[in-house]
Amino acid sequence: MRALTLVVAVLLLGGCAALDFVPGAGGTSTVVGESDDFIVVVATHDGETAEALARTHLRDPAKAWMIEDFNGAREFKSGKRVVIPKRPWNLAGVDPTGYQLVPILVYHNLGAQSSGRLVLGVQAFAEQMNYLKREGYRVVSLAEFVEWLRLKRQLPRKSVVLTFDDGYQSFREYAYPVLKKLGFPATLFVYTDYVGASRNALSWEQLKGLAAEGFDVQAHSKTHGDLRRAPGETDAQYAKRMQAELAEPPRLFQRQLGQGVQFLAYPYGRVDDDLLTRVREQGYAAAFTVRRESNPSFARPLRISRSQIYSEMTLEQFARNLNLFHHETLR
Structure with missing residues (x-):
């Protein structure tokens, strides 16, 4: 004002x-x-x-x-x-009363009904998406969010990002129709060993089709194993394992989808300083945890937070993950 x-x-x-x-x-x-x-x-x-x-x-x-x-x-x-x-006026989202935050939500499996913490029923999912639309939230792409971190674009004050981990067939069956109807972008983080591995997994051909329709497909490692060094793992063993986990997915993406990889979601959200170094060396522009908090424009690009959405959450509990501003007197 x-x-x-x-x-x-x-x-x-x-x-x-x-x-x-x-x-x-x-x-x-x-x-x-x-x-x-x-x-x-x-x-x-x-x-x-x-x-x-x-x-x-x-x-x-x-x-x-x-x-x-x-x-x-x-x-x-x-x-x-x-x-x-006519043009952006506050790229960083900072003003004298505090600074803008952007929540990134992470979903896993969807189903006709909720089942367990990570299988969200389609009705509950649709209610959450309609809530975002009704309340004036702006769903932005992950690429737009990363551009904001680089101060290359301004984001709406009520921005939110949607991500889906692992590469389940249920994304295509349940999430896709809702997102297309509302015009919401989303990113799928897939681990390459799972692609096409069962009838519950998306195939490369299906991922290619989703990418052609504007959905973003990014890396979630090769095997979905913990990427931190295991107890007793030697330097040589760890280097070899990380070469497979971090370097192989971009090559597969290029071969199967005709596109490279910019972003990585850490399996289980687990990361340490040694892993950060290796992720940086592999050229990933941004990487994502599952730390439950929203992100300021000065968030560390290889430790970006995401909030997991669980099936037992009420709509009110879901909304608590949409923290958009940190109030603080800035001088």
């Missing part, structure tokens, strides 16, 4: 060097000023939406989140001044 007040104040004070006055109609809003960074409009009817303003003034309704985040509202009353950012 401070940024909104500042921009409007410049306009009202006649800061013509910053904002040119260009009165005129903009669909259901009137443009009253524009600079290289902002457009200021006045809504001409109650219920004017950020999506409609983004479609009219930014030529892209998907950028509605920029208007929502900058103005702190999704709809506007008649006569309300609305600032429309």
Whole structure:
């Protein structure tokens, strides 16, 4: 709101060097000023939406989140001044009251009914996804999240990332229809020994089809074994095992899917400093644990946190994993 007040104040004070006055109609809003960074409009009817303003003034309704985040509202009353950012204004998501967090959720198996902690029933899954949509969360891709860590893009304040581990056939049967209907991206972390290994596992051909439809497929090691050095394992033995676990999946991905691998999900979320060094040497751009917390823009790229979603969680418990902001007075 401070940024909104500042921009409007410049306009009202006649800061013509910053904002040119260009009165005129903009669909259901009137443009009253524009600079290289902002457009200021006045809504001409109650219920004017950020999506409609983004479609009219930014030529892209998907950028509605920029208007929502900058103005702190999704709809506007008649006569309300609305600032429309033309470009990112806070790449790191940091302001004087704290900093933005992005939760990454991790699912495993899905089923017609919940069964055990890691098999979530499709009805509960659909309820969770519809909750995200209804409450205005923006599901972003893992690649977009990593670009945010590199300060190469700004993310919506209510961003969330969806990931699915192991490579179960149930993703295609149960998750895919829900995600496609809602337009949500997702990343599948698969361990290569499991691909096509049983009727419950996705095949390379199915993974290739999912990738062609925009779903991201990344590495979860070769065998899903603990990647930390085992007790009594020699340097030579560990180096050989890590060569198979970390170097073989990218080669298989290239051969089977025609794409490389950027990201790794640690099996069981387990990682130590020795493993970090080897993951870095293999060229992975980001790697993911299952530490239950959301991530700031300054998160360590090889220790990114994810929150596991269990079948026994109520919708209220699910929502507790969606921590979006850390409040702290920053000076």
